[in-house]
Amino acid sequence: MLSDELDNKLESRIEKILSQKSRRKKTFDGFKKNKVINEVLDKPTVMELYDLIKSKIISYINGVVKAGKESVIFWAVDENKKDIALKVYLVTTSSFKKRAPYLVGDPRFSRIKKGTKNLVYLWAQKEFRNLSLCYEKGLPVVRPIHVTKNILVMDFIGKNGAPTKTLLESQVDQQDYESAISLLRRLYKEAKLVHGDFSEYNIFKTENGLLLFDLGSAVDLRHPNANEFLKRDINNITKFFVKRGLTVANPVDVLLKVTK
Numbered sequence: 473m474l475s476d477e478l479d480n481k482l483e484s485r486i487e488k489i490l491s492q493k494s495r496r497k498k499t500f501d502g503f504k505k506n507k508v509i510n511e512v513l514d515k516p517t518v519m520e521l522y523d524l525i526k527s528k529i530i531s532y533i534n535g536v537v538k539a540g541k542e543s544v545i546f547w548a549v550d551e552n553k554k555d556i557a558l559k560v561y562l563v564t565t566s567s568f569k570k571r572a573p574y575l576v577g578d579p580r581f582s583r584i585k586k587g588t589k590n591l592v593y594l595w596a597q598k599e600f601r602n603l604s605l606c607y608e609k610g611l612p613v614v615r616p617i618h619v620t621k622n623i624l625v626m627d628f629i630g631k632n633g634a635p636t637k638t639l640l641e642s643q644v645d646q647q648d649y650e651s652a653i654s655l656l657r658r659l660y661k662e663a664k665l666v667h668g669d670f671s672e673y674n675i676f677k678t679e680n681g682l683l684l685f686d687l688g689s690a691v692d693l694r695h696p697n698a699n700e701f702l703k704r705d706i707n708n709i710t711k712f713f714v715k716r717g718l719t720v721a722n723p724v725d726v727l728l729k730v731t732k
């Protein structure tokens with residue numbers, strides 16, 4: 473009887489230790505336990521993240537940086553402990569209407585397969601390609617690392633999982649305005665791209681100057697609406713700096729400066 477009781481006690485102790493251990497350990501797929509990840513992601517995306525871990529592009533995922541309607545940004549870490557950002561485009565809430573104008577008409581993406589999923593994959597590819605093109609030309613953009621299906625892997629800009637402030641969140645000065653315009657010009661002249669969503673929301677203000685991101689909407693200059701998008705980009709960024717009380721050039725002159 474006594475030995476039975478001892479056995480039971482021992483068993484329950486072992487069980488307790490084991491369960492504590494497994495709680496501490498990462499789960500099999502590299503996600504730390506108790507991190508909310510799956511609630512917003514569909515299974516293929518979770519599998520894709522798992523593949524990124526298996527192929528050693530990342531080592532594990534730390535958590536969510538920002539969850540938007542159409543994408544979620546994760547903070548991950550690679551094998552060298554370097555911070556990595558994952559931009560996961562959500563397939564379920566993707567809006568074709570919003571993206572079509574930036575895809576249709578860009579000769580680089582003339583073959584568009586039907587279906588939301590394919591469109592989202594294409595969008596991720598497009599952002600990766602735009603970033604790569606700019607990065608290779610030496611433009612200040614976030615360094616792209618990898619793209620697979622609806623996941624874009626890139627450098628993490630920030631510290632301890634907190635992203636660097638955007639222009640919107642920063643104090644800005646005249647130098648920032650000049651840099652923003654020069655960035656537009658370099659995009660146009662060197663990468664032959666128009667951003668399409670160039671704004672205070674999509675530019676980091678780092679210690680080393682401005683750094684552009686969110687290039688999914690950027691189009692080739694041959695896109696029939698490239699000029700219209702450029703004018704809008706100039707207007708938006710001009711409005712922002714005016715709101716902040718800085719001296720800005722006339723948008724028409726800026727357009728000339730960027731394109732001539």
Ligand SMILES: Nc1ncnc2c1ncn2[C@@H]1O[C@H](COP(=O)(O)OP(=O)(O)OP(=O)(O)O)[C@@H](O)[C@H]1O
Pocket residue numbers: 537538540541542543545557559614626627628629630634635636638673674685686
């Ligand atoms: N490489 C990165 N490193 C660190 N943080 C990032 C990175 N890329 C994006 N972020 C963070 O995630 C936010 C959203 O990123 P992004 O603009 O690329 O996505 P989005 O789909 O346009 O989202 P939104 O609709 O909120 O603009 C950024 O404002 C920034 O705070």
Ligand SMILES: [Mg+2]
Pocket residue numbers: 673674686
């Ligand atoms: Mg954005």
